[in-house]
Amino acid sequence: MATVQTPPERSLPATMSVSQEPSDIDLVALTMAALRFVNPWSVEPKKPWPARIEPGTPEAKNRVITLAEVSLHDTRDDCWAVIYDRVYDFTTFLDEHPGGDEIMLEYAGRDASTAFRSSGHSSMATKALDRFLVGELPMHERMYRRPGGIRLSDIPE
Numbered sequence: 001m002a003t004v005q006t007p008p009e010r011s012l013p014a015t016m017s018v019s020q021e022p023s024d025i026d027l028v029a030l031t032m033a034a035l036r037f038v039n040p041w042s043v044e045p046k047k048p049w050p051a052r053i054e055p056g057t058p059e060a061k062n063r064v065i066t067l068a069e070v071s072l073h074d075t076r077d078d079c080w081a082v083i084y085d086r087v088y089d090f091t092t093f094l095d096e097h098p099g100g101d102e103i104m105l106e107y108a109g110r111d112a113s114t115a116f117r118s119s120g121h122s123s124m125a126t127k128a129l130d131r132f133l134v135g136e137l138p139m140h141e142r143m144y145r146r147p148g149g150i151r152l153s154d155i156p157e
């Protein structure tokens with residue numbers, strides 16, 4: 001006598017909620033794959049920057065750093081400041097500064113453009129900034145290096 005075989009009962013995985021149909025899951029996976037194909041940046045997390053940036057390296061030139069991030073580096077052991085929209089790590093320079101460390105620490109974690117300019121620094125001092133560069137402010141936070149920004153004749157290239 002022929003026996004009729006019924007398919008085994010399909011049970012949902014323990015993690016799947018009762019309201020979620022298997023076809024919904026496939027649709028999500030498909031959409032993610034399609035988005036990845038069209039624009040990988042829309043779904044992949046961006047590669048995080050290394051925790052420590054070596055000042056003055058090509059990598060430092062391309063890094064965008066917000067004022068909020070600069071403000072976290074405001075101590076003698078970790079001293080950043082902004083001069084003409086560029087972000088510098090002056091930690092290793094504090095003890096070497098001919099004008100003393102105190103004045104530089106006053107601007108740790110902040111914009112020091114006006115202070116730097118009004119201290120009558122030589123063009124040599126301005127050029128020496130490159131050694132300490134770790135990044136640049138985003139366009140919307142800049143005062144100088146942006147279209148329509150403050151124009152000064154002696155801002156370094």
Ligand code: HEM
Pocket residue numbers: 081090097098099100103104107112115116119120121122123124125126128129
């Ligand atoms: C936070 C920003 C800074 C402030 C407020 C500041 C302030 C000063 C002041 C007040 C002096 C004059 C000292 C005196 O005449 O007794 C001075 C001198 C000097 N500073 Fe700074 N400084 C800053 C950053 C820097 C940086 C980043 C450099 C080099 C990369 C630098 C290099 C020099 C040099 C070389 C002198 C001797 C004069 C000259 O050759 O220009 N300073 N600074």
